[in-house]
Amino acid sequence: MIKTRIEAIMNPAQRQSFVISFTAFLSTLLLLALVSVLALIIYRGVAYFWPAPVYSLTFVDDQTEQAKAVYARVFSEFHDQGDAVRLVVYSSSDAPHGTQALIDEDRILTLVESVNSADITLNDGLSVLGVPVQIRASDNVRYSEQAYASVAEKVSSIEQQIEDIRTRWLSAIHQKLSELDVRGVAMDAPAREKLNDAFRQWQNKIIKLEDQRDNYTLKIAMADGTTLSVPVASIEEIVFPGQLGVWGKVGVTFGHIGQFLIQSPKQANTAGGVFPALFGTVMMVFIMTIIVTPFGVLAAVYLNEYAPDNLLTAIIRISVSNMAGVPSIVYGVFGLGFFVYVVGGNIDALFFADTLPAPTLGTPGLFWAAMTMAILTLPVVIVATEEGLRRVPNGLRAGSYALGATKAETILHTVLPMASPGIMTGVILAIARAAGEVAPLMLVGAVKFAPNLPLDTEFPYMHLDRQFMHLGVLIYDGAFHSQTDAEGASMMFATCLLLLLVVLVLNILAVLLRARLRKRYLTN
Amino acid sequence: MLKLFEHETLDVQNLSEEETAIRVEKLNLQFGQKHVLHNISMRIPKNRITSLIGQSGCGKSTLISCFNRMNDLAPDCRYDGSIFIGGRDINRRKENVSQLRTQVGMVFQRPNPFPMSIYDNVCYGLRLQGIRVRRYLDDAVEQSLKDAALWEEVKDRLFESAHILSGGQQQRLVIARALALKPDILLLDEPTSALDPLTTLFIEELMASLKKRCTIVIVTHNMQQAARVSDYTAFLHQGKLIEYADSDTLFTMPEHKQTEDYITGRYG
Ligand SMILES: Nc1ncnc2c1ncn2[C@@H]1O[C@H](COP(=O)(O)OP(=O)(O)OP(=O)(O)O)[C@@H](O)[C@H]1O
Ligand SMILES: [Mg+2]
Numbered sequence: 001m002i003k004t005r006i007e008a009i010m011n012p013a014q015r016q017s018f019v020i021s022f023t024a025f026l027s028t029l030l031l032l033a034l035v036s037v038l039a040l041i042i043y044r045g046v047a048y049f050w051p052a053p054v055y056s057l058t059f060v061d062d063q064t065e066q067a068k069a070v071y072a073r074v075f076s077e078f079h080d081q082g083d084a085v086r087l088v089v090y091s092s093s094d095a096p097h098g099t100q101a102l103i104d105e106d107r108i109l110t111l112v113e114s115v116n117s118a119d120i121t122l123n124d125g126l127s128v129l130g131v132p133v134q135i136r137a138s139d140n141v142r143y144s145e146q147a148y149a150s151v152a153e154k155v156s157s158i159e160q161q162i163e164d165i166r167t168r169w170l171s172a173i174h175q176k177l178s179e180l181d182v183r184g185v186a187m188d189a190p191a192r193e194k195l196n197d198a199f200r201q202w203q204n205k206i207i208k209l210e211d212q213r214d215n216y217t218l219k220i221a222m223a224d225g226t227t228l229s230v231p232v233a234s235i236e237e238i239v240f241p242g243q244l245g246v247w248g249k250v251g252v253t254f255g256h257i258g259q260f261l262i263q264s265p266k267q268a269n270t271a272g273g274v275f276p277a278l279f280g281t282v283m284m285v286f287i288m289t290i291i292v293t294p295f296g297v298l299a300a301v302y303l304n305e306y307a308p309d310n311l312l313t314a315i316i317r318i319s320v321s322n323m324a325g326v327p328s329i330v331y332g333v334f335g336l337g338f339f340v341y342v343v344g345g346n347i348d349a350l351f352f353a354d355t356l357p358a359p360t361l362g363t364p365g366l367f368w369a370a371m372t373m374a375i376l377t378l379p380v381v382i383v384a385t386e387e388g389l390r391r392v393p394n395g396l397r398a399g400s401y402a403l404g405a406t407k408a409e410t411i412l413h414t415v416l417p418m419a420s421p422g423i424m425t426g427v428i429l430a431i432a433r434a435a436g437e438v439a440p441l442m443l444v445g446a447v448k449f450a451p452n453l454p455l456d457t458e459f460p461y462m463h464l465d466r467q468f469m470h471l472g473v474l475i476y477d478g479a480f481h482s483q484t485d486a487e488g489a490s491m492m493f494a495t496c497l498l499l500l501l502v503v504l505v506l507n508i509l510a511v512l513l514r515a516r517l518r519k520r521y522l523t524n
Numbered sequence: 525m526l527k528l529f530e531h532e533t534l535d536v537q538n539l540s541e542e543e544t545a546i547r548v549e550k551l552n553l554q555f556g557q558k559h560v561l562h563n564i565s566m567r568i569p570k571n572r573i574t575s576l577i578g579q580s581g582c583g584k585s586t587l588i589s590c591f592n593r594m595n596d597l598a599p600d601c602r603y604d605g606s607i608f609i610g611g612r613d614i615n616r617r618k619e620n621v622s623q624l625r626t627q628v629g630m631v632f633q634r635p636n637p638f639p640m641s642i643y644d645n646v647c648y649g650l651r652l653q654g655i656r657v658r659r660y661l662d663d664a665v666e667q668s669l670k671d672a673a674l675w676e677e678v679k680d681r682l683f684e685s686a687h688i689l690s691g692g693q694q695q696r697l698v699i700a701r702a703l704a705l706k707p708d709i710l711l712l713d714e715p716t717s718a719l720d721p722l723t724t725l726f727i728e729e730l731m732a733s734l735k736k737r738c739t740i741v742i743v744t745h746n747m748q749q750a751a752r753v754s755d756y757t758a759f760l761h762q763g764k765l766i767e768y769a770d771s772d773t774l775f776t777m778p779e780h781k782q783t784e785d786y787i788t789g790r791y792g
Contacts (some may be wrong), residue, residue: 036532136572181775212567337676393636395632395636396635396636396638396639398597398632398636399632399637399638399698399701400638400648401594401597401625401638402592402594402625402629402630402632402702403626403629403649403652403701403705404623404625404626404649404652404653404705405622405648405649405652406622409652413648414638417639418639519544520639520685521639
């Protein structure tokens with residue numbers, strides 16, 4: 001009916017141009033959706049690093065019904081049943097590390113940007129908004145950037161000394177003591193006494209140094225006139241957003257991005273950096289690639305080169321393509337039920353029986369996560385590789401056989417190199433899929449917080465049994481903070497942006513590699 | 525008729541064992557239900573060029589593929605009868621096919637260089653035999669390319685991809701690749717059908733010069749070519765060997781009506 005109506009009002013030429021403009025409209029819509037997703041993530045992600053202005057705010061407190069002066073950061077303004085409401089995070093004398101509040105617009109008395117106040121980030125990820133006024137050392141000095149810098153330098157040199165003592169002396173003594181333990185030397189042997197004495201001496205030295213270090217404090221004035229003393233050693237960064245020009249802010253932003261990449265998360269993943277998650281994600285993807293590529297390629301070679309052309313092969317092919325459509329959480333359940341409980345549990349029972357019931361491999365960890373993702377991405381690699389194998393001209397195979405090559409030699413020396421662009425295509429798709437999956441990983445080893453990286457200086461260096469952090473899990477975690485925590489929510493966007501970049505970089509690497517292979521194995 | 529090399533003409537029907545490179549006896553071949561070669565018996569003389577002619581689909585490619593057992597690659601191929609090369613029946617079950625193929629080289633209709641450097645292409649067969657000594661490979665590459673009359677054109681770009689070569693150069697590269705294994709017999713399946721007349725002439729001269737070193741069997745659709753380059757010619761029709769004689773005789777005084785019809789162009 002609609003069709004006849006359209007035919008009635010348009011001639012064929014009009015109809016064609018209508019179809020074209022309609023499809024163009026749809027593609028534009030799609031592109032717009034994509035761009036707006038990207039724009040939101042990039043905007044919110046970058047905003048997390050940008051030094052936000054500090055306001056001096058006075059408002060009427062809901063509880064005391066009295067005016068309260070604070071330094072605050074203002075996040076957003078929205079309307080709640082007709083009333084304008086602002087989301088702010090402020091530092092006050094009773095809660096210097098920030099209180100998050102929704103404040104009605106009509107309860108706000110003044111709101112002006114404060115030039116003097118600073119955003120002071122502490123080592124533990126918390127931050128204080130206030131005006132640094134005085135540095136206390138042996139004598140009191142008025143706050144200035146130079147004075148602070150010289151004090152900070154002194155503090156860090158003291159910390160360096162403490163660190164030196166710890167690594168050079170204390171751990172050496174510790175080692176000697178444990179050697180004595182191994183040799184079974186008596187508890188009151190003189191050698192032991194001597195070492196214990198030395199240990200105590202160094203420890204006293206450290207305590208002294210720590211006292212000396214904590215003597216240096218920074219006095220911060222809050223908006224209501226009260227002051228707060230913070231040890232200089234616990235301060236990570238002082239930024240005056242109101243005093244920075246655009247380029248200064250850009251510099252600070254890059255500094256923040258750097259810290260974001262190398263630090264660990266703090267304050268339950270709402271502050272600090274994401275290094276362990278970045279590392280975990282990349283390492284998981286690498287291990288997965290190492291596992292999935294040979295398996296996928298071998299399976300594809302079997303299916304395409306060796307398997308007889310019969311019903312069974314057809315069934316296998318169909319199952320492989322269908323496996324690509326199985327929801328990822330199902331793979332997660334499979335990984336947990338099979339790899340972790342059955343395989344890991346049996347390995348534990350066989351080889352690590354002495355530590356049971358504490359599991360060694362029978363618990364979620366990086367290796368099982370990589371295995372699960374390998375199974376999940378296997379169909380992609382198989383299908384793409386088979387496609388690549390099918391494209392190898394039969395003339396080349398014949399040429400190889402005619403020179404005395406066996407089937408295996410032909411596959412190894414001629415067919416596989418020529419199919420390598422196809423294989424790379426599969427690997428690219430697998431990487432893109434694996435880097436973005438979260439749900440199955442949460443069942444088999446990715447956690448919100450892992451105390452240790454899966455790679456360190458401790459033997460055997462690579463700890464594939466450890467649980468690991470993952471950018472996707474961090475984002476998932478961040479999404480739950482987003483309702484209550486303004487900064488955590490921004491960190492989620494920053495993590496999102498990073499995850500996109502990781503996928504992008506991995507993809508670009510793989511695409512470049514494929515382009516090189518294509519050029520090399522181009523046939524006429 | 526112009527001949528590049530003159531020598532005594534043998535009677536192919538009564539070749540002695542020493543003069544025979546390939547002896548085919550009662551060869552029958554089927555692809556599934558399709559009977560392609562019927563009871564073929566023939567002797568192919570050593571150090572001569574023998575051409576196979578016949579209509580498209582008559583079984584020429586299939587026949588020369590029997591000489592290095594390339595038909596084994598077709599899953600539904602069955603054959604019986606014997607083919608003697610170097611005194612042994614290559615149709616035996618326990619024949620070492622890889623080794624046979626190094627002894628009996630083959631060049632296909634379309635040039636099929638591997639997507640590797642020119643050097644690696646020529647070395648492919650040698651490397652498969654486990655030869656890794658650089659000096660030996662270098663020498664073999666140079667010699668084979670010289671034998672295939674390609675050395676002068678490629679000696680400065682041995683390590684560039686073989687795909688930069690022209691069609692005729694590629695075909696000579698493929699011949700060099702086969703020659704690197706020092707085969708006793710070289711099978712050429714329409715080696716010039718994709719090439720221009722000048723390049724064709726070049727390859728024909730090459731064949732004539734290779735005659736000293738090996739026996740050549742060539743499949744061709746080009747009557748002039750068969751007459752020009754080959755010493756002996758076999759005419760196949762629907763899988764049967766109709767006539768087999770020295771080329772002069774076959775092209776000037778064919779015995780059979782079918783042969784005459786074919787060479788005078790009365791068949792397709
Ligand atoms: N692998 C195969 N499976 C089934 N039939 C085949 C196969 N190869 C060849 N044939 C059939 O065998 C017959 C002979 O083929 P062959 O390739 O030997 O012909 P030819 O004489 O070389 O023809 P042309 O001059 O066109 O190359 C043809 O009818 C062909 O269809
Ligand atoms: Mg043919």
